């Protein structure tokens with residue numbers, strides 16, 4: 001049924017099918033990624049790179065991976081390709097930005113958020129956080145509240161004394177109203193646990 | 208020939224239609240009714256700010272409809288939205304470029320405290336980088352809440368000592384660009 005998976009498997013012995021609930025999906029080793037991508041684009045008609053995202057698999061080794069979603073605009077079918085960066089300490093996968101220009105910014109985002117290096121990318125700089133930010137915030141070990149560091153603008157920091165701080169969670173993270181809230185007026189974002197605040201400490205916790 | 212009766216009191220024929228008042232009262236009356244807002248619209252709250260400028264809520268009833276996108280021409284920065292750490296620099300710079308007297312309104316939860324964004328990327332309240340005069344609660348505040356906040360700002364302006372030192376020459380502040388007075 002998954003003809004694209006079979007096609008890829010017969011063309012490339014290293015491609016393995018990947019369990020999937022929806023669209024066809026395959027695993028491709030990082031060092032063969034460009035080879036497969038070239039065939040996908042030029043011979044198999046996957047002319048759009050819809051999205052790519054970094055993944056931090058936490059305890060697993062290799063730890064980091066990238067998942068690509070391709071689209072065949074003629075057949076209107078999707079294909080998911082997953083790859084793993086072999087080196088968990090300095091993760092790197094080849095860039096696809098020259099094959100699908102859409103890859104450019106998405107790869108910068110995955111680099112910014114996960115620190116995955118895309119080899120051959122024309123301009124691999126941060127896209128959301130500022131240049132010089134010392135962390136990659138979507139890595140599993142990074143706390144949601146953030147880590148104290150310097151403001152990106154030295155003059156603003158000097159004039160105001162402001163810093164990037166670990167955000168006070170105050171019973172958060174903050175979410176829009178849940179299912180108990182049927183009315184829009186009740187659905188404003190609120191902390192999951194509002195029994196404690198800055199002045200009233202969390203039960204069972206000092207300070 | 209001088210007449211025997213010299214009139215020392217107010218003479219409308221001589222002096223025209225004059226109202227005697229205090230400088231503070233006059234200056235503050237003018238300032239509070241011609242606030243030119245700088246719409247620092249950074250997220251969803253800016254939509255409510257736009258609504259306040261529309262016909263239904265009509266902020267021009269308060270003399271505040273002249274939204275200026277140039278900081279040089281505005282005197283009240285309405286921070287409407289989520290200020291990220293990356294944007295903080297811009298907000299601060301635009302505030303510095305506004306000519307005094309100037310006021311800042313933090314519109315909504317995000318501008319006031321970081322709101323629901325307890326996150327690594329969001330400034331936890333715009334008062335960390337600019338002095339805020341009025342905080343408006345809500346996520347987003349309705350336009351009525353913005354108008355209420357702006358009326359509070361008018362009250363605040365009316366209590367300021369605007370004429371103090373107005374007639375004494377002051378040393379010029381150094382230019383932000385050249386550093387020279």
Ligand code: SF4
Nearest residue numbers: 251252315316317347
């Ligand atoms: S306070 Fe709410 S509505 Fe306003 S900018 Fe923040 S999230 Fe958006």
